[in-house]
Amino acid sequence: MNKMISENIYSFYALEGKSAIVTGAGNGIGKATARLLAAFGANVMLCDIEEESAEAAAGQICAEGGRAVSMYCDITDRDLIEKTVNKTVEEFGTVDILVNNGATLGGGKPIAKVDPPEFARLIDTNLTGVFYFIYAVLPIMRAKKYGKIINISSGAGVVGGETDFHYAAAKGGVIAMSKGLARELGHESINVNVVAPGLTNTRMAHEWEFEPALKRFYRVGEPVDMAAAVVFLASDAAGYFSGQVISPNGGEYMI
Numbered sequence: 001m002n003k004m005i006s007e008n009i010y011s012f013y014a015l016e017g018k019s020a021i022v023t024g025a026g027n028g029i030g031k032a033t034a035r036l037l038a039a040f041g042a043n044v045m046l047c048d049i050e051e052e053s054a055e056a057a058a059g060q061i062c063a064e065g066g067r068a069v070s071m072y073c074d075i076t077d078r079d080l081i082e083k084t085v086n087k088t089v090e091e092f093g094t095v096d097i098l099v100n101n102g103a104t105l106g107g108g109k110p111i112a113k114v115d116p117p118e119f120a121r122l123i124d125t126n127l128t129g130v131f132y133f134i135y136a137v138l139p140i141m142r143a144k145k146y147g148k149i150i151n152i153s154s155g156a157g158v159v160g161g162e163t164d165f166h167y168a169a170a171k172g173g174v175i176a177m178s179k180g181l182a183r184e185l186g187h188e189s190i191n192v193n194v195v196a197p198g199l200t201n202t203r204m205a206h207e208w209e210f211e212p213a214l215k216r217f218y219r220v221g222e223p224v225d226m227a228a229a230v231v232f233l234a235s236d237a238a239g240y241f242s243g244q245v246i247s248p249n250g251g252e253y254m255i
């Protein structure tokens with residue numbers, strides 16, 4: 001490849017020195033995303049309610065030559081979110097990239113089995129937690145007129161799910177919230193986009209519908225397939241993308 005072109009392409013995707021927070025980074029898609037962000041040069045804060053998993057994932061990134069730290073953080077707890085953001089600034093100087101990935105499943109329930117507390121629990125974690133984290137990093141991004149916010153939704157948020165309508169409601173809410181914020185924050189050079197994964201080979205998917213899905217697809221997505229979309233949206237290559245939904249799903253559905 002022409003040297004000038006290859007250098008330009010590299011600098012389009014390079015994240016050297018950028019500071020990123022990934023929620024739910026101890027496992028699955030969040031872990032793969034943190035690793036790939038670090039591989040492209042970002043300094044990464046990995047937070048999760050599974051403290052040991054986040055710590056191990058951060059340790060792996062450091063062993064691979066990247067820069068990463070970890071912290072216990074429940075995305076339903078605003079104090080912990082504040083502490084996580086402060087610690088990130090302490091370690092890396094700022095926050096440039098926020099990946100709202102942490103979420104929980106609904107347990108494959110039909111509506112008759114979803115009582116109001118269960119509905120509220122899903123919305124709290126999968127939708128309100130995303131809002132809390134954006135709210136906490138926004139003053140930093142606004143002050144420097146730069147920010148990349150990538151929210152992980154789900155195919156269920158786009159086309160619904162056969163069960164877990166409350167999970168679909170939260171994930172659909174993530175898409176609508178991202179579009180609204182993209183409109184509001186665009187003039188401040190803060191991009192807000194969504195990755196809506198199709199079925200992906202993680203613990204969450206195995207808890208849900210993995211085996212039947214294997215019969216439907218030529219292959220199921222791997223966490224790195226989703227991470228690649230996140231890294232693209234975090235990079236300057238996607239500088240003109242905002243309010244968009246990218247759905248790596250092997251052609252299961254089209255948005």
Ligand SMILES: NC(=O)c1ccc[n+]([C@@H]2O[C@H](COP(=O)([O-])OP(=O)(O)OC[C@H]3O[C@@H](n4cnc5c(N)ncnc54)[C@H](O)[C@@H]3O)[C@@H](O)[C@H]2O)c1
Binds near residue numbers: 023076196197203
């Ligand atoms: N795997 C799939 O097929 C699939 C499909 C569509 C969307 N998604 C979405 O992808 C994202 C990642 O899921 P995954 O498949 O990697 O699952 P996973 O279970 O491997 O990882 C989810 C992570 O989120 C963390 N988490 C859960 N509740 C949290 C909380 N309150 N605070 C902080 N962290 C919390 C978990 O501890 C875990 O480490 C989720 O948003 C999920 O909804 C996954």
